[in-house]
Amino acid sequence: MDANYSVGVGDEMVEDRFDQLKRGDSPEEACGVFGIRVEPMTRSVSHATYDGLYALQHRGQESAGMAVSDGTSITVVKNMGLVSNVFDDRTLLSLPGNLAIGHTRYSTTGSSTWGNAQPVFRAVGDSGIALGHNGNLTNTQTLSKELGFDSMELGSDSDLIAHFLATEIASNLGGKPGSVTESIKSHPEAVLSALEHVLPKLKGAFSLVIMDHDRLIGVRDPNGFRPLCLGRLEAGYVIASETPALDVVGATFIREVEPGEMVIVDELGVRSFRPFPPESIDPKLCIFEFVYFARPDARLLGQEVYSTRRRMGELLAKALPVDADLVMGVPDSGVPAAVGYSSASHIPYGQGLVKNRYIGRTFISPDPASRIDGVRRKLNVLRDNISGKRLVVVDDSIVRGTTTKAMVKLLKESGATEVHLRISSPPYRWSCFYGIDTPSRPDLLASFKNIDEIKAFLEVDSIAYLDLEDLKAAIGSPEDGFCDACLTGSYPIDVPEAMLNARRPKKIG
Ligand code: SF4
Known part of the structure; x- marks a missing residue:
């Protein structure tokens, strides 16, 4: 395995503190994602990711992390706390590369622990994938049961996506994640076919940044619940939850990643894919992004x-x-x-x-x-x-x-x-x-x-x-579709009974 991890603080202590934080009197944010790929030696992607995450800090203050690739190996650094607590100049200088993704987290599924901080990394043979997720799957339980995944291995729905992808990539390479002998590096198509297989099976809200050792991938669910945008640098591209994260790294806004779209950034530039069935595309951007969540200087739907x-x-x-x-x-x-x-x-x-x-x-x-x-x-x-x-x-x-x-x-x-x-x-x-x-x-x-x-x-x-x-x-x-379920009770995607029950008060006695 080529990935390295930083060491986090004790899970239990953090869980106590942050369980209290969650008892807020506002709807709480639920993650910011950022990704950058540049031509080698043109700029420090770790510093750019730091700046991008800093601009997205309002979307999650429980943990922060980034995964950086130098073209050969992926290094993951993540920890509990604000972006400025997790990273200092020394850490950023120790993360050379031309490709990175980053994440700020506010937990909506899975507890607030170091293990659930993102990016999530899964090794596949001599390489692997890292993933950052903003959103919430609604079919985590059924999917993990269907796939026979051990729920102990999965701390959150984001873990499930990474695990599912890694399993599929390994299977495309003819083995299992821990034992496969073929490499993503010589079979990059294994990742693309895994994405095409896995993504349509996910239900719910997911704006994702994903990377292997060489490619940056952005995905927005068919409803586009959470925002995701694409920007251009002189020598590369950026994907981010909100446009201020593009501004802060000097990227020019190109467009929003569309609901149901996957974009892949590699040495050829940006390519767009549509991995979801056309009938599933039904734009429902969260209306609360406008009311409260997004930064006032963000641009959404051209506004x-x-x-x-x-x-x-x-x-x-x-x-x-x-x-x-x-x-x-x-x-x-x-x-x-x-x-x-x-x-x-x-x-x-x-x-x-x-x-x-x-x-x-x-x-x-x-x-x-x-x-x-x-x-x-x-x-x-x-x-x-x-x-x-x-x-x-x-x-x-x-x-x-x-x-x-x-x-x-x-x-x-x-x-x-x-x-x-x-x-x-x-x-x-x-x-x-x-x-x-x-x-x-x-x-x-x-x-x-x-x-x-x-x-x-x-x-x-x-x-x-x-x-x-x-x-x-x-x-x-x-003319744009919005999710307004918290105001109307009209949920665009069915919510399983188990999730509804989890939000009902427990009976005492
Ligand atoms: S509008 Fe929809 S996605 Fe946004 S907070 Fe309400 S229920 Fe959630």
Whole structure:
């Protein structure tokens, strides 16, 4: 085996800490992927991957990793923590090569352990493949059973994909991954035929970056739930979850990888393949990428995300006006919609809350009571700006409601006379099974309370949500298909009962 691994910290300790992190009050992100292939000796791909992952840090903060190939062997370095915790200059300098993939992780399946950090590597004879996955398969269990894989070997759905691919590649080479004597290096076609065999069998959400010793491969599932884009460098190509990761390495955006498309980057350039049955192609980009997940400077479906969020605010103001003195956004993702609300309503925009940027996420508190303290740690009030004022407070979504409730309390205690909450998306009522970590339905505030009950619970003077039609109008891409399952309960891909049950509360006694 030609792959080397870095050593991680103890799994159990990390699991404890990060299980607490997952009890968030927002839908949590679920991974960023990055890949780069350049002509040899033109630039350091490890440094470029670091920069790309840094730009994708918002998509996953539990672990980070990269796999680098020098054309002969693949080296994998990964660990728990932020990109800047996992890599330093010394590590990056020790990773020479012209091809790399990288990953930032927020776990949606599999626990948050070093073993589940990515890229995942599987050896095949004298070489192997590495893989980074953003999304969530919905047929992991049936597939691993069908294939007779030992579930102990598979820590996550991403592991399953890598294992399945490695098994197929080895079989194409006439053996098993650990014992095959033929090499991918002399039979590169073995990888392509394995991909064509394996990919159509996967169900659910998967934007993948995959590499062997020489090729970079990007794959987007037939629904295109999670984004993936392609960029060009002077001497190479880049694949990334979001366009800011292209910008940061100086790549020019070429286009999005299309739902159901596989792109292969090798010495010949970029080639496009369609490994999925045509009837399975049904674009359903996650609508929450626009509302909350993607960076405001990302471009999706030809739109800058910031502009779409601003339009959401404008439509919110037109549909749901209120008499007030000041419009403010909940930092950071509520701010563009607040700017839009202010411009359409002609109510002055101002900052009412300052976010402490250096504490990480607030959701480390183990119970609702201490979570309220978390809000105070995360947000501080600009009292002179809000005191004695009737506020329109704009946020992107409400999931559990505990953080929002604490924030409203903080604003009122700091002198706001009225708080009118405006949400730039419809009520979040259903769990996500396509790569976003959300609580089970009974923990989603809007799944069990009507608007009046939500208003009473949050102790606001009024509350209103943007409706789905206006949300789609703000995105400005009506001909494109979106997943909106968490808002409507209409799941584009069937969710197996076992997954639904996993999100139901366990009965006690
Ligand atoms: S269910 Fe919601 S969060 Fe999940 S992919 Fe669909 S729109 Fe996105």
